Amino acid sequence: MSRLALIGGTGLENLSLQDYDQETVQTPYGEVQVDLGRIGESKKTIVFMSRHGKTHATPPHLVNYRANIWALNELGVTQILATAAVGSLSTRYKLGDLVLVEQFLDFTKSRPQTFYEGGDSGVLHVDMTEPYCHSVQDDIRRAADKLGVALKDGATYVCTEGPRFETPAEIKAYQMLGGDLVGMTSVPEVVLAKELGMCYATIAMVTNEAAGIADHPLTHAEVLSSMKMMGKTVAMLVEETFQMIRLEQDCTCRLANEEAGKF
Template sequence: MGGTGLENLILQDARTETITTPYGVVTVDIGHFGGQNAPLVFMSRHGKGHTLPPHLVNYRANIWALQELGVRKIIATAAVGSLASRLQLGDIVLMDQFLDFTKSRPHTFYEGGEQGVLHVDMTEPYCKSLQAVIRVAGEAVGVPLEEGATYVCTEGPRFETPAEIRMYQMLGGECVGMTSVPEVVLAKECGMCYATIGMITNEAAGIADHPLTHEEVIVSMKATGKTVAQLIQETFRILRPEQDCRCQLGNSEVGKF
């Protein structure tokens, strides 16, 4: 799952498919990398041409569509701003935890009634097993990875104030973005493995010495996109479809609370 900056992720024999879900219609590209038998699904989170702001992304439709297609493992890319001195412009980072500051987004598939109720376990929101494969891929292609970051997810589409950034830093946040939640939560509810590769595209408000712009983010993502595409291709080259983690048990306790 990604968007701007991943133009270098080239699928062979690609086709576009439209999936109708209970939450809306989703369009994806399905194809292969060289030598791979298993198909790869690419989803542009913000729609073709980046037409959807983060607070209006149909996260439930997106994850439901991937489930309908049989996807079990999701690698998501995200542009993030740095809140920590160890994370510099152009760095690539694996997320470990998140802090949720979104406000208006549906966060669950389980809203009672026939669906039941699910209090999904988020002890490990980002799959450690999938991250281990990404780490091996990074070593193989010479892409250094920063690890163990806490992602602060804000509502958007505005950037944050310096006061908010100081608060996030006090709470332990190291990078800030607008898309990981509820995407990671919904994937967990569907029993999917999910990992986020963050691209540090800017310093946050109050840290940067210039006004923040969306154009700055786009330029930075395109500069890092080729490296991330290489990392993703190597990850899928060595990734196995079997789940060897607890992610698949994410919805096993529906209705038991």
């Protein structure tokens, strides 16, 4: 049975997960805990995963991305909706905006990015022409239209290693390369999902302006404050998306690992 997953955490306290049970999944990369339940009026089973842990104790560079995505696959998840706090690099995206991510630039340094490491696992050069699933994005747009929620798209997400914020010089370089938003979590999450043939889309929440753009020092407290203000809107959008999302994968995401033939 196909299942849907939500990867998020801080800032999504307004979500109403009903009739839920906790489940522990053993993976080759470690143990993962998730909640299974329903959101809002939807009768579909949702797998909720807190990326940083329920107490936000895991920094972005230490998130066990492979274990997380493997666990979702083990639970039968075919489509993933992720939320992410981001900083803006562009005047097109302002504080409080909700944005669909289209592309990414990867500036992470130490994160395992594949399930295919040679040997018995084989090798896969996964196609990332379309990193974020257009079909799931269409469902998010339909939900936003129904709710009257403003939603921007077309953004390029710059993923940095963290946990520190970026320097103004780095931000300037990312802008020159075409980056619109900056965050610390989308990669390798989106890549690993693609490797397992899963649909993945991100709703980015603009919570701050990046270094050299903002006229004040950056703090995590500012991010949390912004997310709290946006939380109710994001929760409504996520709930509505899961109500109308189509469980069938009518896209090419499920074929992404066909070349390796392992999963």
